[in-house]
Amino acid sequence: MLLSPCGHSMTQQQILIISGAPDAIEILSDLKENGFTAVNVAAPGNAIENIRKVVPNLILLSIADTEHAEISTLSLLSKIRGQFPQIPVIVVASELDDPTVREHLVAGAVDYLFYAGLQKELLTSVVERTLAVGIGPGTDELEMTLKMLERDQQSGFRVQQAMMPNSPMSIRGLTFNHQLYPSMIMSGDFIDYFELFDGRAAFYIADVSGHGASSAFITVLLKSLSRRLLDEFGSFASTAEVLHWFNAELLQWKLEQHVTMFFGVIDLENSVLEYSNAAHFPGTILCHEGGAEFLTIGGQPLGLYSEPRYETQRVSLPDSYSIVMFSDGVFEIMPQGSLEAKEEQLLSVVKCHQQDDLDALVDDLGVLTAAEIPDDIAVFRVARA
Numbered sequence: 001m002l003l004s005p006c007g008h009s010m011t012q013q014q015i016l017i018i019s020g021a022p023d024a025i026e027i028l029s030d031l032k033e034n035g036f037t038a039v040n041v042a043a044p045g046n047a048i049e050n051i052r053k054v055v056p057n058l059i060l061l062s063i064a065d066t067e068h069a070e071i072s073t074l075s076l077l078s079k080i081r082g083q084f085p086q087i088p089v090i091v092v093a094s095e096l097d098d099p100t101v102r103e104h105l106v107a108g109a110v111d112y113l114f115y116a117g118l119q120k121e122l123l124t125s126v127v128e129r130t131l132a133v134g135i136g137p138g139t140d141e142l143e144m145t146l147k148m149l150e151r152d153q154q155s156g157f158r159v160q161q162a163m164m165p166n167s168p169m170s171i172r173g174l175t176f177n178h179q180l181y182p183s184m185i186m187s188g189d190f191i192d193y194f195e196l197f198d199g200r201a202a203f204y205i206a207d208v209s210g211h212g213a214s215s216a217f218i219t220v221l222l223k224s225l226s227r228r229l230l231d232e233f234g235s236f237a238s239t240a241e242v243l244h245w246f247n248a249e250l251l252q253w254k255l256e257q258h259v260t261m262f263f264g265v266i267d268l269e270n271s272v273l274e275y276s277n278a279a280h281f282p283g284t285i286l287c288h289e290g291g292a293e294f295l296t297i298g299g300q301p302l303g304l305y306s307e308p309r310y311e312t313q314r315v316s317l318p319d320s321y322s323i324v325m326f327s328d329g330v331f332e333i334m335p336q337g338s339l340e341a342k343e344e345q346l347l348s349v350v351k352c353h354q355q356d357d358l359d360a361l362v363d364d365l366g367v368l369t370a371a372e373i374p375d376d377i378a379v380f381r382v383a384r385a
Contacts, residue, residue: 013131014054015039018047018076019062023094023115027060027123034124044071051084058131059087062115063104064094074100074107081108088130105159153185153213160186160216163223165193171201172268174384177358181329181367181377188215188257189327189378192226196265202229204263205325205380207280209301215376218257225249239263239276240310243302247278250303258301262325266382271317276310278302281328282343285350288321292351294343322383324350324361329375333366 015036017024024041031039042050051059059080063073073091080089091104091112101112113119113126161180168177171193178191188211193203206222208215225246236242242263250259262284264275275284279301283294295315300308326346336342346365353361358381362368367377 012038013057015058015060015127016047016050016054016056017041017060017062018044018073019060019064019092020044021062021064021094023062023064023092027062027092027115030120030123031127036124036127044073044076047076048079051080051087055084056087058127059089060092060127061089061104061109062092062094063100064092074103077104077107077109090126090130102159102162105162156213156216157182157186160219163220164191169193171195172199174201174266174268174382176203176380176382178378178380179358179362181373182211183329183373183375183377184212186213186216187211187376187378188219189329189376190219190222191378191380192223193382194226194230196230199268201266201268201382202264203266203380203382204261205280205327205378206259206261207327207376207378208259209257211376215257218255218259221250221253222259238312239265239274240312243276243278243299243310244308247302247305247308251306253303255303258303260301264323264382266317271319273315273317273323274312275315276312278308278310280325282326282331282346285324285347286315286321287324287350287354288318290318292347292354294347317384320385322350322354322381325378325380327376327378329373329377330365330367330379332374333370333377 015031015038017027017039019027019041020043028039028041040050040054061073061077077089080087088110089108091101091109092115093101093112094116095114105112111126111130113122115123164178165176167179168175172195176193180187180189188208190206190208191204193201196202208218229242229245243261246261259278260280261278262275262280263278264273266273275295276299277297278299281297283297285292286295296313299310330346331339331342334342334345336345349361349364353364358379362379
């Protein structure tokens with residue numbers, strides 16, 4: 001029997017489903033079939049009253065049919081967070097592309113679940129995992145505060161993940177794939193890729209100085225700038241011009257942190273990679289049948305200098321290749337003693353896994369078996385078979 005940290009059976013802990021839609025009955029039935037006996041249902045308008053009567057260990061807040069709800073679920077979530085901050089709330093959406101999920105996570109939900117199709121099978125495991133965290137009766141004030149902070153960070157990380165493009169993603173025959181491993185819960189590394197209006201594919205990897213929540217907040221700004229880049233530029237003269245634009249925008253915010261970035265554009269018709277580097281390190285690796293080599297590094301970080309210098313480099317691409325990028329956190333887990341040795345090992349690993357998926361490369365680097373991750377690690381690959 002699964003027990004919570006307070007010693008109670010998780011299947012006997014109180015769960016409240018808040019829903020004004022028919023899905024509540026199905027969720028209730030699903031939970032009871034899996035052994036959860038103390039499950040109640042409340043309409044959004046009566047939710048606060050029900051919580052006061054029997055304080056639940058967990059709330060499932062359905063955001064289905066929000067258009068006709070008597071009270072908005074966002075407003076309700078804010079009330080619950082304000083009056084019952086110790087109760088974790090999981091958002092349950094009935095549509096896989098529901099755009100309001102992110103808003104609810106920002107407002108304080110600890111997790112989300114798409115109760116649709118095969119995703120329904122995840123309900124029990126998500127509920128068990130959340131209950132196992134163990135904020136509930138008997139938790140002292142300090143422990144509760146720490147757990148709440150951790151949950152806020154976890155929600156922030158989910159929002160951060162939602163801002164990133166799907167991985168893997170295909171754009172005009174190119175495959176984009178990335179993985180992030182934060183040193184804390186939220187990450188200061190960020191990756192984005194998108195198709196330009198002229199048919200070229202743009203991508204970048206960015207590393208905000210420091211790590212944790214303060215650095216992660218700047219990644220939200222980077223995502224906003226990505227969208228503006230498309231709207232304001234449509235097309236641009238060079239990748240160096242883009243870095244100058246990023247730098248000017250970041251300077252306006254007067255941030256304490258700076259950002260390193262590798263920004264690239266692939267012209268598929270002419271098989272050319274154009275790129276510029278804003279002090280991002282380690283160097284980006286271009287891998288092909290003839291071998292693997294680091295691309296030119298250099299430039300100055302974004303957000304520090306009013307008149308930085310960035311260069312535009314152009315490289316002809318073969319029919320088949322991969323472009324692999326890392327954040328500098330990868331060096332922290334590598335056992336080699338010198339920076340030169342680490343770079344040689346990185347080049348060797350990338351070359352060995354040119355045709356493999358990203359998981360194999362990450363495994364060979366030892367990311368998943370590292371005793372600790374002192375700094376955020378990002379691994380990003382663009383490939384054309």
